[in-house]
Amino acid sequence: MxxxxxxxxxxxxxxxxxxxxxxxxxxxxxxxxxxxxxxxxxxxxxxxxxxxxxxxxxxxxxxxxxxxxxxDPVKKAEAIDAEAARRAGVIDKHRDELEAARVMARAAKENHQNVGDQIPADIHDPMERAQALLSMKRGAFEDLKAAKIHVETLKLIQEGERKAWGLDMPVDLSALTDEQLAALASGRMPV
Incomplete structure (x- = not known):
């Protein structure tokens, strides 16, 4: 044949x-x-x-x-490693983006909390001080809103990327062994 x-x-x-x-x-x-x-x-x-x-x-x-x-098992292992590396790169990018968003939100929060300390000392009139404080609080509040919008937008983008890359694929429970089910029940991802 x-x-x-x-x-x-x-x-x-x-x-x-x-x-x-x-x-x-x-x-x-x-x-x-x-x-x-x-x-x-x-x-x-x-x-x-x-x-x-x-x-x-x-x-x-x-x-x-x-x-x-x-x-070929060797080629299969290489293919799995290559795809895992690509997906790990996406996760690393998400972590970096989250850290940058965290820094932005923390800075906006601290600015908002400490806005009263930033009024120039040469302003002595109580009315002027109140207006300066109000203006600074508005600016700090706008920074907080911008940070919130940024974090929410980032969350939506990352959720979409995780779906597109199959990073949060549901686990088929019927295909899992007893050990894998036990790991899942204890809060760990089955291997």
Missing amino acids: PRLTKDEWAEARALREGAGLPFSEIAERMGVDRAAVSRRAKKEQWDDGQNVAVAIQKKVTEKLTRIVTPS
Whole structure:
């Protein structure tokens, strides 16, 4: 029997995952032994075609990460490391942005709290002092509002990025082991 090329194996996989054909029919169409198709499917973890949503999500992930799930364990580990590094970069960026927002909010809060200390000493008229204080309080309040708006906007942006990058994907509880469920129940992410 002839050996299939990489493209022919991709076609065979598409027949299994897309059309849900049995191994025997795929083997007959491709002109290879059924056992060869079965071994390849097991090695590459082909889906049986029954769960189309999983197959679609897998393809979307491959397209977004530009990494086709390799059958070679070393290449697979490298692909996982590369994608993990990209996602870790997003998380690092979020941490940096949050720290900058925290500094901005803290400075606005301190400015608002200490605004009375900033009235020039050469203003002695109580009415002038009150007007200066009111003006400074308004400015400090505007700084607080700007910090609040910045933090809220940043939160919305980061939530969107986390969704887009799949950083907060829900965990499929039915696929977890007892140890993973125990870890989840204790507040840790399952590994």
